[in-house]
Amino acid sequence: MPDLRDPARDVARRGDDHPWVQNAARAGLLAYGLVNLLIGYLALRLALGDRSGSASSSGALHELAQQPLGAAAVWAVAVGMFLLVIWRGIEVVVDHEWKSGLKALLYLSIGVSAVKVAMGSGSKGGTDSWTATIMDLPGGQIIVGVVGLAVIGYGVAQIHKGWSEEFREDLDAEGQAGQSGRAFLVFGKVGYSAKGAAIGVVGILFCWAAVQHQPKRSGGLDVALQKILEAPGGAVLLSVVALGILCYGLFNFARAKHLDT
Structure with a gap:
């Protein structure tokens, strides 16, 4: 007999072990990795005397936005961050990983910042x-x-x-x-x-x-x-x-x- 379970219920039951959630987490981690690479790059530039950028997640997003296809890349980062929020949220609700809630807030703040930068309203403040x-x-x-x-x-x-x-x-x-x-x-x-x-x-x-x-x-x-x-x-x-x-x-x-x- 075919498995007629509701996919959404299956996601909730299996938590972060579900393939959908795993793929979302992987996409989000790629986006988060990119943000940190840009922060490291800006920090290294600062150490070498270039103070034109802000070595922060917001500054990294602004740097990314200035590149070819930058707006699309920033939107991709925003999506990735929100996917991480979903992943961590499932861990909190299903697996009772309460520390994941704090991480979800971090990812959410970067995601919101990315949306603002992509829409041209973000600041490096x-x-x-x-x-x-x-x-x-x-x-x-x-x-x-x-x-x-x-x-x-x-x-x-x-x-x-x-x-x-x-x-x-x-x-x-x-x-x-x-x-x-x-x-x-x-x-x-x-x-x-x-x-x-x-x-x-x-x-x-x-x-x-x-x-x-x-x-x-x-x-x-x-x-x-x-x-x-x-x-x-x-x-x-x-x-x-x-x-x-x-x-x-x-x-x-x-x-x-x-x-x-």
Whole structure:
């Protein structure tokens, strides 16, 4: 007898193991990998003295939009991000992977930003405007500080994931085997560590803004990378971080191909 189960119910039952969801996740990871490659490229340019771009997801999308067929590529990134949101959402609802909810919010923000850039209304602006809005609320200074601590915690978790090689569970057996597998593991180790360090600086900026009650001291990834550049030996440090973010992008490509089912 033919299987008459509702496909949508089957997706819900099997969660992220369903082939449709797996293919959506792979497409999204390719888009996310591209965004991180562009961020790494812009960060490396910044380290070499070129400050014409913003080394952030929004800046990466603007850079992509300026290329031939750029608008179509940005729309593709937007679709990919929304596919990742669906994937992570299924993990939350079906598999009770609550950490996936935070990742879904990250992907959603990049997707919305991509839509704005594709429609010509996106900006490369920072986060100080909404930080100021939050600080004007009762207890807003505390809220911003808590957000900063949470961001620092996430950055530390990313570094731990890199050095402990916890990311291995994201690759299937083939993705960990042979010379290519060893390369993928290096990409993951270096990539997660560098991305985590950059995110940690973002969290520190939020905490500092909260302590000083000065929203303009906060900032996103672009501001964090600028602060790294301003540190002693900053150009070298930023170059290392930029190469790490490039590795993170390459790892997402590898993960798209060897996604553990």
